[in-house]
Amino acid sequence: MEQHSNNLKYKHLGIYTQNENVVYMHKDCHACISEGFEALTRIRISNASHSIVASLNVINSDMLLPNEIGLSDAAANKLNISQNETLNVSHLEPIESLSHVRAKIYNQKLDYNAYSQIITDIVEGDYSNIHLSAFITACAGERMDIDEISALTKAMIASGKQLNWDQEIVVDKHCIGGLPGNRTTPLVVAIVAAYGLTMPKTSSRAITSPAGTADTMEVLTNVTLSLEEIKTVVEKEGGCFVWGGTAQLSPADDVLIKIEKALDIDSEGQLIASVLSKKAAAGSTHVVIDIPVGETAKVRSTGIAQKLKSHLETVGNAVGLIVKVVITDGTQPVGRGIGPTLEAIDILKVLKNEGDAPNDLKERALFLAGELLELSGKIGKGKGTETAKEVLKSGKAYEKFLAICKAQGRFTLPVLAPHKVEIKADKSGVIKRIDNRKIAKLAKLSGAPQSKSAGILLNVHLGEKIENNQLLYTLYAESKGELNYALDYKNNHNDIITII
Numbered sequence: 001m002e003q004h005s006n007n008l009k010y011k012h013l014g015i016y017t018q019n020e021n022v023v024y025m026h027k028d029c030h031a032c033i034s035e036g037f038e039a040l041t042r043i044r045i046s047n048a049s050h051s052i053v054a055s056l057n058v059i060n061s062d063m064l065l066p067n068e069i070g071l072s073d074a075a076a077n078k079l080n081i082s083q084n085e086t087l088n089v090s091h092l093e094p095i096e097s098l099s100h101v102r103a104k105i106y107n108q109k110l111d112y113n114a115y116s117q118i119i120t121d122i123v124e125g126d127y128s129n130i131h132l133s134a135f136i137t138a139c140a141g142e143r144m145d146i147d148e149i150s151a152l153t154k155a156m157i158a159s160g161k162q163l164n165w166d167q168e169i170v171v172d173k174h175c176i177g178g179l180p181g182n183r184t185t186p187l188v189v190a191i192v193a194a195y196g197l198t199m200p201k202t203s204s205r206a207i208t209s210p211a212g213t214a215d216t217m218e219v220l221t222n223v224t225l226s227l228e229e230i231k232t233v234v235e236k237e238g239g240c241f242v243w244g245g246t247a248q249l250s251p252a253d254d255v256l257i258k259i260e261k262a263l264d265i266d267s268e269g270q271l272i273a274s275v276l277s278k279k280a281a282a283g284s285t286h287v288v289i290d291i292p293v294g295e296t297a298k299v300r301s302t303g304i305a306q307k308l309k310s311h312l313e314t315v316g317n318a319v320g321l322i323v324k325v326v327i328t329d330g331t332q333p334v335g336r337g338i339g340p341t342l343e344a345i346d347i348l349k350v351l352k353n354e355g356d357a358p359n360d361l362k363e364r365a366l367f368l369a370g371e372l373l374e375l376s377g378k379i380g381k382g383k384g385t386e387t388a389k390e391v392l393k394s395g396k397a398y399e400k401f402l403a404i405c406k407a408q409g410r411f412t413l414p415v416l417a418p419h420k421v422e423i424k425a426d427k428s429g430v431i432k433r434i435d436n437r438k439i440a441k442l443a444k445l446s447g448a449p450q451s452k453s454a455g456i457l458l459n460v461h462l463g464e465k466i467e468n469n470q471l472l473y474t475l476y477a478e479s480k481g482e483l484n485y486a487l488d489y490k491n492n493h494n495d496i497i498t499i500i
Helices: 030-035 073-079 098-105 112-124 129-139 146-158 185-195 213-220 227-237 251-263 268-281 302-318 340-351 359-375 384-393 396-407 436-445 480-491
Strands: 007-010 022-026 042-046 051-059 068-071 086-091 171-175 199-203 239-243 286-293 322-329 419-424 429-434 455-458 471-477 497-499
Touching (some): 022 030, 098 112, 098 129, 112 129, 129 251, 129 268, 146 268, 146 302, 171 185, 171 199, 171 359, 185 199, 185 340, 185 359, 185 384, 199 227, 213 239, 213 340, 227 396, 251 268, 286 302, 322 359, 340 359, 340 396, 384 396, 419 480, 436 455, 436 480, 471 480
Parallel strands (some): 007 068, 022 051, 171 286, 199 239, 286 322
Antiparallel strands (some): 007 086, 042 051, 042 086, 455 471
């Protein structure tokens, strides 16, 4: 790199900012002064081989010398930089795709080229969290029509790597979510792969829930696999359960999900594009999508579910997927565990055909596995669930599950958190309502999913008769502080479980 007045020496600071690129410079830095950089300015940082865009934070202390520059861990990793390397700073050229974001804010319709430019710049890291928030918000509230959703989905598929399994049928499933527990995916993968179909399952981490499939499976095995490692596992065992973040399949989705989580927004258009872009990029051909409907689920009415079903199937067809959407009961949590470790325990109980396995989780997984088997054409209509049941009962699904875990690097038994408190009924009656959102929030406040063994073990379901002082659920946490924090929320919300 040529010597330049805007060259600065890199100093490692070890600052974690999630996906946000942040650059740190001293207030007396000659580059800051000469270029007129101010705090929160977006600037370009370059070394000999890479270039990124980052937001500037100005340091007043002696953390940095005037001739030094620091980066957030995310920015340093993207530049692949080493200590004392020389970096160049410069003004950021205009990000042209932001004009499309502004157009969408004013509710204008965007075409594929516009969405492609936006997604390309997001993947390049040119968007700040403010820009990402603006884009997500502009697309929320049913502000995208079906053509736009299709265009966004195609742009997200094209933004990353795409797998090709050289097979006519590659199956997958997804649940729209909103139900605590409901960890059917690992069970479906084990059953379907044991039957002989190929199911390369890449999953997200939790967005607004106490656990995503990747969070739960990380208790049991390694989920952060490279693209080559995923291929090796699937070619050997016919399936996998991995986090999609490192595979670079629809990489824009992983960036957007983090912002959606912070905003607690999961709009219809973004949701469809997120789900289907990941399925198509993973090389799937046949996909079953589960939409639970309930008062406190993510989808709250059958009407909304039917509209979402239509859009998913239409966009799926536009991107070359055969999609079947099923609408299911979303009135209460599924299974007993809410939180990664507790959900992992449920999964193992079902796979091992244990007597105290949660029957609702088992039956839902068998139904979805059956739908996939039928959609693939390998099983006659109406015979899928029974076939899935036979595979599970035979022990072949458990054997396949263990084999996939070991192929991914390990199989580890789950261990419960050390701190717990039992929550009991304060009167007799019938369980009339379980608030999915509030019980999920309670599990999150106990530490899930960051604290893997935190969460809730649920002992009751809707319609059950309850006696005074009967155990409703047990709250687990990895520290007393987190347990007390969650209990404060519980004590201020007496409608988490309603007994009448």
